[in-house]
Amino acid sequence: MTALTALPAWQDMLAQAGRLKSIDLRAAFAADPARAERYSLAACGMLLDYSKNRIDDAGLASLFALARATGVEARRAALLGGEKINATEGRAVLHTALRAERSAVVEVDGENVVPEVHAVLDRMAAFADGVRSGGWKGHDGRAITDVVNIGIGGSDLGPFMACEALRDYGASNLRMHFVSTVDGWQLASVLERLDPATTLFIVASKTFTTQETLTNARAARAWLVAAAGSEAAVARHFVAVSTNAEAVSAFGIDLANMFGFWNWVGGRYSLWSAIGLPILLYIGPDHFRALQAGARAMDRHFAEAPLERNLPVILALLGIWYINGMGAATQLISPYNQPLHRLPAYLQQLDMESNGKSVRLDGARCDYHTGPVIWGEPGINGQHAYYQLLHQGTELVPIDFIAALGNPRSPAEHHTILLANFLAQTEALMRGKNEAEVRAELAGQGIKGEALEALVPHKVFDGNRPTNTLLLDALDPATLGSLIALYEHKVFVQGAVWGVNSYDQWGVELGKQLARTIEAELRGDAPVTRHDASTNRLIEYARKALKR
Ligand code: F6P
Numbered sequence: 001m002t003a004l005t006a007l008p009a010w011q012d013m014l015a016q017a018g019r020l021k022s023i024d025l026r027a028a029f030a031a032d033p034a035r036a037e038r039y040s041l042a043a044c045g046m047l048l049d050y051s052k053n054r055i056d057d058a059g060l061a062s063l064f065a066l067a068r069a070t071g072v073e074a075r076r077a078a079l080l081g082g083e084k085i086n087a088t089e090g091r092a093v094l095h096t097a098l099r100a101e102r103s104a105v106v107e108v109d110g111e112n113v114v115p116e117v118h119a120v121l122d123r124m125a126a127f128a129d130g131v132r133s134g135g136w137k138g139h140d141g142r143a144i145t146d147v148v149n150i151g152i153g154g155s156d157l158g159p160f161m162a163c164e165a166l167r168d169y170g171a172s173n174l175r176m177h178f179v180s181t182v183d184g185w186q187l188a189s190v191l192e193r194l195d196p197a198t199t200l201f202i203v204a205s206k207t208f209t210t211q212e213t214l215t216n217a218r219a220a221r222a223w224l225v226a227a228a229g230s231e232a233a234v235a236r237h238f239v240a241v242s243t244n245a246e247a248v249s250a251f252g253i254d255l256a257n258m259f260g261f262w263n264w265v266g267g268r269y270s271l272w273s274a275i276g277l278p279i280l281l282y283i284g285p286d287h288f289r290a291l292q293a294g295a296r297a298m299d300r301h302f303a304e305a306p307l308e309r310n311l312p313v314i315l316a317l318l319g320i321w322y323i324n325g326m327g328a329a330t331q332l333i334s335p336y337n338q339p340l341h342r343l344p345a346y347l348q349q350l351d352m353e354s355n356g357k358s359v360r361l362d363g364a365r366c367d368y369h370t371g372p373v374i375w376g377e378p379g380i381n382g383q384h385a386y387y388q389l390l391h392q393g394t395e396l397v398p399i400d401f402i403a404a405l406g407n408p409r410s411p412a413e414h415h416t417i418l419l420a421n422f423l424a425q426t427e428a429l430m431r432g433k434n435e436a437e438v439r440a441e442l443a444g445q446g447i448k449g450e451a452l453e454a455l456v457p458h459k460v461f462d463g464n465r466p467t468n469t470l471l472l473d474a475l476d477p478a479t480l481g482s483l484i485a486l487y488e489h490k491v492f493v494q495g496a497v498w499g500v501n502s503y504d505q506w507g508v509e510l511g512k513q514l515a516r517t518i519e520a521e522l523r524g525d526a527p528v529t530r531h532d533a534s535t536n537r538l539i540e541y542a543r544k545a546l547k548r
Contacts, residue, residue, distance in 0.1 A: 020059045046471060046473065047469075048315070049469040053467070063317035070499065073307070079093055092108050095273075097117060101296070128288075131144050131200065136200075138199070146174070146195075151178075157345055158276070161346040162291070163278055163279055196237070201239070205241070208251070224237050290477035293478055297478070298482040315468065331397075331400070336401070336402065347376075348374045354495060355495050383425065391428065398468075399429070401468065404475035432462050435456055521539050
């Protein structure tokens, strides 16, 4: 047994989950007219209705008791206080300091980091003003029209997601592009549409050693220099975002064109730092500040609200309820607003790279499940693709339904249909359709006898499928900031209960190491023998194609 599974609070939570696994939610709503109100919470520009979950007061109480027994509150204080809670890397975890007010004090090793955070933000804002106004010129004196962010993982997903989500706030004179994969097809398909003289590249890499990013950055630079006819053009068309000034310099980017951040910013938590430069360029400094203010509001809510009225804590504990108490292996993120189409991908990294762990901070192996598989797509597309499984399949899939009420670019005709579907799905998943209802429906259609009986089991919906409904007042910078921070803190709370380090990512290393060996073998001619038979054979097979 680990320190977690030995806890009476853990055993109690499991017992409560066992009791509520087959709750009849329809009956629970009928018996308690106040259920929706009691299990709803509004804060930071959003309403969370979590009443369509398999919960009751005693079940929830067991979850809050578990959070207390696992020291979530003390760990939250350690996180926000700048303690080195990323123990395996000896680092503080301070994305919250990136959005702290100018007057705040957040210390790392006895030093207040807030002034340097704001110094970089101010430089970013000044740079963005120049690019947005056309004052920053390309090498031939023309203004920038296209910005290409070259980065991967946290150096891509957050900025890409936020720029898409906030398109209604974007500069009309700037087109944003994101290149992440080392599949050269992506870079080529972006560059073929661009004029080098009006293109700005942001090379975004915390470490500035990431192979995919540096390979793309070198190719982009060669493309620019070939077109401009001079290396001097690089200074007008390349900026870097990194913690590694030495490597930026070695790459040939003037440090005057570098925006720095710090090792206490995790890649997947970095969009608030200089990694957010594409967002700031696109939506402008004021809207970027609003994005940060929204996150700060959620930070305050997370820090101050009692656990029982705390949005990230509630979302986190409900996740644990299904993963550990009811055997769910995945979590669907179902945003209905099209601009949120990259949110599931963003949350995949945030959650899976953070809590995809099987060893506890104390070094013991987890004897319980941790982070779920996060997946998703805009929900309305999902309805016409995989929702069949959600309604009638054998898997239990908890779902976060997310929609913004305000949607100025979508005509009322469209938006009403969108919201009707959004609301209908959570109702359908909760209430289902029982045999008696199916029989009555079929009979009403004139079907009877054997034909009716044969159809009944196929048309039954079990219901009791759990959902959270998150209604955003609007999809604006502040609410998006709150939404992102909500999930950051949710992931934190789950990691704290599970006792894992949510802030390292050793699991990405082995593949990178092996790729270096295989790359050399693909380029070489010697027989490949050092791997297993499958890998040896596949390398030689692929090598033949590469050499053709
Ligand atoms: O390989 C995983 C990872 O290290 C992520 O954690 C990170 O966000 C991404 O690669 C990119 O890293 P970098 O910003 O250092 O290029």
